[in-house]
Structures are given as structure tokens and as C-alpha cells.
């Protein structure tokens with residue numbers, strides 16, 4: 001099989017697609033041997049016509065499922081009008097997108113970008129500038145406190161404050177200015193605060209660490225500690241936000257507000273990368289023309305898609321689905337044999353596979369054979385279905401998990 005076959009649109013076998021990826025792409029992922037060609041709602045179909053229930057939803061990038069008709073319609077309409085301008089000019093989707101996103105999230109100002117990591121980088125830069133200009137921290141000495149086991153993305157600055165050796169090894173030298181404390185340990189956070197603290201950056205629920213929900217009251221204590229120390233609270237809601245946990249923002253469960261939130265994944269409606277920092281106007285307002293930017297950030301297509309996502313979230317339907325179906329999911333996971341425990345919130349969970357059971361990779365391959373796609377990292381099975389999933393589809397997937405773990 002040569003690459004020329006792709007030009008003739010002939011059928012290419014799954015193993016050939018995989019061979020092309022192996023030969024021609026960098027090996028920074030180890031995907032399951034499934035080659036997808038089509039998606040609709042909670043279901044995807046591979047090149048041989050086999051259907052699978054998507055029980056991962058692109059790590060929350062597909063909260064509304066594959067090709068949600070409202071989002072596709074908004075994207076298609078925008079494709080027919082205007083797709084890209086650069087930020088040298090205004091366009092007729094930008095201001096509306098920013099206003100609607102601020103209103104949805106109860107914030108005052110929006111900085112659009114593309115990937116989640118870019119939003120986190122932007123928040124880090126804003127916090128530092130705020131510390132120098134507003135808090136009066138001496139230039140070059142601002143500190144940001146983060147949590148162990150965090151996942152905020154893959155840039156050199158972000159991996160500088162990761163505790164995952166695989167994400168960090170041989171990528172140094174690293175960016176200074178970060179302090180790492182154990183997640184959920186308020187005393188450790190208190191000890192780490194100094195007069196140079198610009199911000200505390202946390203995931204309200206740690207996604208990649210295995211859907212780790214912090215101890216009750218912890219996030220409210222973080223908020224108080226930040227207030228007491230004139231320090232910003234940045235909530236990274238790239239994965240936890242936009243209805244995944246049953247509320248628009250995961251922090252809403254705690255009844256507290258962050259000074260800045262980073263959003264991504266689902267904001268792109270499963271169509272294209274859209275991310276943003278949203279937060280207080282006096283914080284984001286420290287940025288002046290030329291100090292920060294992105295060619296593609298806030299482009300017309302992204303804004304039109306983002307606006308369609310916001311319209312879906314404004315109804316509250318997806319938040320409610322996540323709460324109600326999440327309760328069902330959790331009760332079903334609670335019945336499973338062969339698990340050492342599970343945790344999560346809403347339609348988001350991590351199941352710890354007990355010792356002596358099949359390995360993570362074996363579990364995900366066996367699930368794929370049964371028509372369920374999900375991610376298993378080591379002995380941790382990640383469950384994050386699209387929020388359009390039905391109760392019956394959840395049962396289908398949990399039954400498959402039960403069978404595989406038995």
C-alpha cells in the first residue's frame with residue numbers, strides 16, 4: 001500500500017492507516033488500534049463500519065457529542081461568510097462571543113485563544129503582570145503556586161511545574177517562578193504563600209490525575225487564603241468546565257468564584273480548538289495592545305462555534321443531564337466487581353482497576369472489541385461520555401466494563 005492510494009479515494013484498510021501513522025507521525029501517542037471515520041452524537045464508526053460508543057468524548061472536548069446539529073449549523077453558516085481575519089480588524093462575531101461567554105460564566109472580560117495550554121499560559125502571564133503592576137511585587141520575582149499531579153498542558157513553561165516525570169524528562173531547562181504543593185492540603189498551600197505570590201493555579205477537580213475531587217471545603221479555603229494574601233485564584237476548567245460536572249463551572253459546586261478561569265476543549269464544540277481566559281476586568285485589564293496575542297485566537301469561525309456552544313449551555317439542559325445521568329453512572333459503577341474504587345462528579349469518573357485484574361491496556365482493548373471506547377491510563381479507567389448520552393447507552397457501556405473486569 002502506497003500513500004498514492006489515498007489520492008484515488010479507494011478503501012484503505014485499518015491496518016494500513018495505522019501503518020501510515022506509525023511510519024509518518026511522531027510517536028507521542030499510543031492510540032488503540034481503531035481507525036475512526038464518522039461520528040454522530042455519542043457514537044463513532046470506524047473505516048470498516050463498526051460502531052463504538054464514545055465513552056471518553058475527547059477528554060470533554062466532545063461534551064455535546066459528535067457533530068451536534070446546532071454547532072455544525074453555526075459552523076457551516078460561518079464557513080459561508082467569514083472564517084479568519086486576524087485581530088488587526090474587528091469582526092462581527094468577536095464582541096458578541098466575548099460578551100456571551102462572560103455572561104455565561106459570570107465574569108467580566110474574555111481573552112480568547114486556541115488550545116487549553118495557551119489559555120493557561122495566558123493566565124500565567126496575566127497573573128505575573130498583575131502582580132507587578134497592581135500588587136507591587138518586585139519585577140521578576142512573582143511566584144505561582146500549583147498542585148502536585150496537576151495537568152495544565154504541554155508547553156515548556158507548563159511542564160516546568162508538572163510533577164509527571166514523563167511529561168518533564170529531558171525537556172528542561174525549566175521556567176522558574178512556580179511552587180508545587182500537594183493537592184487538597186490547605187496547610188501546605190498556606191506555608192507556600194509569600195508576599196510575592198501572584199496566583200494559585202488549580203484544577204477544581206484534577207482530570208488527568210484521575211478525576212481527583214479535593215476534600216470538602218478545600219476550594220473555599222483556597223479562595224479565603226487567596227483573599228487574605230491578595231493573591232489571584234486561577235481555576236483551570238479546561239476539562240472540568242462547561243457542564244461536565246453538572247454545573248457550568250466545576251467551582252460553582254462550591255459556591256465560590258475564581259479571579260480567572262481557563263476554558264477550552266468543549267468551548268470548541270467538538271469542531272475546532274477554542275479556548276479562553278475569563279475573569280475579572282481589573283485582572284485581564286492589565287494587558288495592553290501588543291503585550292500578548294494569537295493569530296487564530298478569537299477568529300470568526302471559532303467565535304461562531306463558541307457562540308453556538310454558549311447557546312446550548314444557556315439552557316441548562318446539559319448541566320442537568322450531567323447531574324442526573326451522572327448519579328446513574330455513579331450508582332452503576334458502585335456495583336462493579338474488580339474495582340478498587342471510583343471517584344468523580346457528574347458524567348465524569350475514574351475507576352481504579354483492582355490488582356490481579358486485566359491491565360489497563362487489556363481493558364481498553366477488550367472494551368473496544370465490545371464496542372465501547374474509553375481511555376485507561378495504567379490501572380485507571382477514565383469515563384467521560386458525551387453529555388448527549390442516554391441512560392441506556394450508559395448501561396450498555398457499564399455492562400461491557402463489568403464483563404471485561406469480571
Ligand SMILES: Cc1ncc(COP(=O)(O)O)c(C=O)c1O
Nearest residue numbers: 115116117151152153207238239
Ligand atoms: C485541566 C487542563 N488544562 C489544560 C489542558 C491542555 O489543553 P490542550 O491539550 O488543549 O492544550 C488540559 C488537557 O487535557 C487539561 O485537562
